[in-house]
């Protein structure tokens with residue numbers, strides 16, 4: 216919904232000048248990454264801090280290294296990343 220629509224519906228108080236509230240964004244910090252092993256399809260969560268300390272900020276962009284599958288012990292190369 217656009218701001219003009221809100222005003223025409225009478226929601227909020229005052230007009231220009233009075234309504235100096237700011238929208239805000241709830242920011243979340245990464246907790247873990249979820250990876251599905253391409254070899255055995257085992258899905259596992261990896262602690263963010265642990266792999267971040269290994270790979271650094273490349274972790275935000277993908278193709279940043281590898282993790283070991285808990286199940287089949289294969290090395291999983293990390294490709295593209297997605298945000299949940």
Ligand SMILES: [Zn+2]
Pocket residue numbers: 252253254255256257284285286287288289
């Ligand atoms: Zn595996």
